[in-house]
Amino acid sequence: AQKITQTQPGMFVQEKEAVTLDCTYDTSDQSYGLFWYKQPSSGEMIFLIYQGSYDEQNATEGRYSLNFQKARKSANLVISASQLGDSAMYFCAMREGSGGSNYKLTFGKGTLLTVNP
């Protein structure tokens, strides 16, 4: 079974609108972390936001927020007020375990977001 599932290969959004990118995960660990990365056409991996499994509040970073629903094992990324520069591939990733075993990242297959003017 896939550990990270991103069901939307591609998404379109109008500039200035909000968009939600879906991510579900599968783990039996109690301690884990969830990440979102942005990869523009230039290819670099840009960290956007992080949510720890014990964090009670949803993470927010500027226009990015993570809608964390632990019981449903979902960690959706919400981008508010989309901009043309948000057009990119977005990856959800998970790190399982804690302490010394807390290192490897497992990635989803990504969602290609296109922001239309």
Add this chain to the structure above:
Amino acid sequence: NAGVTQTPKFRVLKTGQSMTLLCAQDMNHEYMYWYRQDPGMGLRLIHYSVGEGTTAKGEVPDGYNVSRLKKQNFLLGLESAAPSQTSVYFCASSSPGAYGYTFGSGTRLTVV
């Protein structure tokens, strides 16, 4: 600037040739990783290292070898390149307990 540096950025190999990709980090990170990215597949872990002198297999290790003789360097080797190894390779590093990962800018490898 501090970060992760990958060398080379682009390379074309013929089937059967060998090469080594170099990853260097100057952040004193304990952990280092090699990922490959293929269209529609996301990033998949090839090998990783949790410290100098240690390496371990990731999800897709076949056809690759790695070495971490120095803490700051993590080498990825292809002994006999195959067209299936055409990909973009990313190196990353991190510290224990921290949630930050630093990625290199990637190496685009084409095997013909």
